[in-house]
Amino acid sequence: MVDFCGDLEPIITLAKNIVRLLQWGIPIILILFGMLDLGKAVMAGKEDEMKKFQGALIKRVIYAVAVFLVVTIVSFAMGLVGSNDWKDCWNNVGGQGNNNSAEAE
Numbered sequence: 294m295v296d297f298c299g300d301l302e303p304i305i306t307l308a309k310n311i312v313r314l315l316q317w318g319i320p321i322i323l324i325l326f327g328m329l330d331l332g333k334a335v336m337a338g339k340e341d342e343m344k345k346f347q348g349a350l351i352k353r354v355i356y357a358v359a360v361f362l363v364v365t366i367v368s369f370a371m372g373l374v375g376s377n378d379w380k381d382c383w384n385n386v387g388g389q390g391n392n393n394s395a396e397a398e
Contacts, residue, residue, distance in 0.1 A: 298382040305386040316364045320357030327353035 298305075327350035334346040372380055 298386055301382065302386050305383060309383075309386070312364055316361055319360045323353040323357040323360075 327346075331343070331346045331350050334342040
């Protein structure tokens with residue numbers, strides 16, 4: 294298992310960083326854009342626009358929660374189907390378990 298993880302460590306670390314960035318960045322951006330749109334509608338003072346953008350804000354918040362949770366759902370599903378070696382490698386590379394590969398050498 295050490296050789297398997299050692300060879301893929303840079304790729305797994307990069308993938309984990311990208312997933313973490315997407316998991317946190319996309320929801321924040323969606324919510325900020327929704328708030329900006331709703332703020333523009335409030336400043337315009339038109340009730341029809343406010344209701345339209347309020348609905349859009351709610352949809353964006355739902356999308357943001359879905360994007361945030363999709364990583365957890367996929368990880369859970371892959372944990373049920375995938376092998377233990379891959380799961381251990383994914384969990385240990387780039388995290389607290391990163392010292393394990395240095396101790397094994």
